[in-house]
Amino acid sequence: MNYHIVDMSTYYRKRTYERFAKGPKCSISMTSQMDISQLREWCRERNEKINIAILYLVSRAINARPDYRMFYDFKKDEVRCYDRVNPTHYVFDPKTETCHTVNTPYDPDYAAFYKRALRDTEDAKKSDYAEPAEKPDYFNASVMPWVSYGSFSIELPDGYLYFNPNVNWGRFFEKDGKVFLPLTIRLNHAIADGYLVSKFFLLFEEGLQNLVAKKPIRSLANT
Numbered sequence: 001m002n003y004h005i006v007d008m009s010t011y012y013r014k015r016t017y018e019r020f021a022k023g024p025k026c027s028i029s030m031t032s033q034m035d036i037s038q039l040r041e042w043c044r045e046r047n048e049k050i051n052i053a054i055l056y057l058v059s060r061a062i063n064a065r066p067d068y069r070m071f072y073d074f075k076k077d078e079v080r081c082y083d084r085v086n087p088t089h090y091v092f093d094p095k096t097e098t099c100h101t102v103n104t105p106y107d108p109d110y111a112a113f114y115k116r117a118l119r120d121t122e123d124a125k126k127s128d129y130a131e132p133a134e135k136p137d138y139f140n141a142s143v144m145p146w147v148s149y150g151s152f153s154i155e156l157p158d159g160y161l162y163f164n165p166n167v168n169w170g171r172f173f174e175k176d177g178k179v180f181l182p183l184t185i186r187l188n189h190a191i192a193d194g195y196l197v198s199k200f201f202l203l204f205e206e207g208l209q210n211l212v213a214k215k216p217i218r219s220l221a222n223t
Contacts, residue, residue, distance in 0.1 A: 025189075028192060058169075071136040
């Protein structure tokens with residue numbers, strides 16, 4: 001949990017931060033239909049779970065910029081920027097219709113992250129339901145595989161400036177021979193604007209292209 005305290009006197013978004021931290025507190029939520037045709041084929045060839053690959057790409061994008069790794073400690077009235085943030089994701093239990101919480105440390109190495117996330121997911125299926133713990137160096141990543149959607153919004157009380165990103169994605173859909181993923185991110189307006197929200201999707205796409213361009217080393221499905 002390494003971090004540094006942001007010096008607000010030199011923070012490059014100081015004016016915008018002060019406006020939305022001290023004035024009207026609000027969030028920004030955006031959904032984009034991401035072309036994951038290549039990613040689905042890549043995962044099929046490797047016999048790997050595509051949702052773990054998506055979780056990796058989301059985590060990579062979130063960790064790519066300090067803006068997405070911010071946390072506000074309301075007890076100390078300080079803004080922190082963590083060196084690395086990790087995904088809290090969920091496993092749905094169809095018997096109880098509840099979700100099991102999974103905390104997986106982010107690793108920039110795809111193979112290492114995939115193996116850890118797969119193990120954490122399988123372990124969570126065997127455990128009892130647990131309420132997700134609030135961790136300053138974690139962000140929420142949730143898949144809703146039952147339906148696709150054109151827009152999605154999650155409302156959070158921003159009275160104490162909740163900066164941790166919330167990322168959601170839904171069911172894939174096909175159009176014109178391509179496969180699309182509805183992907184949504186929610187960020188606090190004090191630390192993000194339209195550019196930074198849009199940049200998340202560009203980073204996700206960049207990561208996807210870099211990942212599928214690599215020659216498959218070996219399948220991780222049974223390791």
